[in-house]
Every structure is written in structure tokens, then in C-alpha cells.
Amino acid sequence: MKIFVATILLLISFYIVKVDLIEGTIPLAYSIQPVECDRKLDYITVEIVAGDSLQSLFSLYPSVESISFTERLADFYNLNPHFINQSFKIGEKVLLPTYTTSKECK
Missing domain, CATH: 3.10.350 (Membrane-bound Lytic Murein Transglycosylase D; Chain A)
Known part of the structure; x- marks a missing residue:
């Protein structure tokens, strides 16, 4: 049972880290916004x-x-x-x- 709970917690932690790296604050800090030129x-x-x-x-x-x-x-x-x-x-x-x-x- 301990292994099952540890696996679930590990998967949830990996999911949170993945979402933060892909959609979170790190990509927003380094993204280049295109400048609209008229x-x-x-x-x-x-x-x-x-x-x-x-x-x-x-x-x-x-x-x-x-x-x-x-x-x-x-x-x-x-x-x-x-x-x-x-x-x-x-x-x-x-x-x-x-x-x-x-x-x-x-």
C-alpha cells in the first residue's frame, strides 16, 4: 500500500512539474512577444x-x-x-x- 501511495504522489509531482515547465511561469519569462508594426x-x-x-x-x-x-x-x-x-x-x-x-x- 505504501508503494501505491508513493507512486501516486510521485506521478502527481511529475505532472505538476511538467505543467509548470510547459505552461507556467518559466516559458512566460523567456517568451518573445511579437511587436505589432503599423x-x-x-x-x-x-x-x-x-x-x-x-x-x-x-x-x-x-x-x-x-x-x-x-x-x-x-x-x-x-x-x-x-x-x-x-x-x-x-x-x-x-x-x-x-x-x-x-x-x-x-
Whole structure:
């Protein structure tokens, strides 16, 4: 009977230690919380010259922050909705999206 009670107490002790190591205070002390970063949309004004395309403008004026082409394209059309149905004209000014983040994220 003593061996049975000792075994039960030992198993309960092991369970408590396991739960504390996996879900308890030790993992919380060493876990790294991801920082939520908000991108702030800004823009620059660019004048179109002969031979410019949207891809060439994006490569000439890259964004400091890493962003996908489709997201930048969507923001371009939000800033310049008249370019959805027309092409660039020489001498026209367009707004190119650029992005900045807060200082905590860098």
C-alpha cells in the first residue's frame, strides 16, 4: 500500500512539474512577444518622362519598407484613381506610395 501511495504522489509531482515547465511561469519569462508594426502610407510626387512605366517607377523609387508589389500597386491606384483606365502621359505628375514604420519596429 505504501508503494501505491508513493507512486501516486510521485506521478502527481511529475505532472505538476511538467505543467509548470510547459505552461507556467518559466516559458512566460523567456517568451518573445511579437511587436505589432503599423506601416504609415506616405507618397512622393514624380514627373513622368518618356518610356516610364509603373514597374520602372517602382524600381527607380523603391520603398524603404519591405512590401509586396500588389500591395504597393493597390496603394498607387488609391492615390491615383484616374490611372485605372488611362496610361501615363509625358510631363504628368503622379503620386508614388512610400512607407514608414514607427521607431520601435526597427
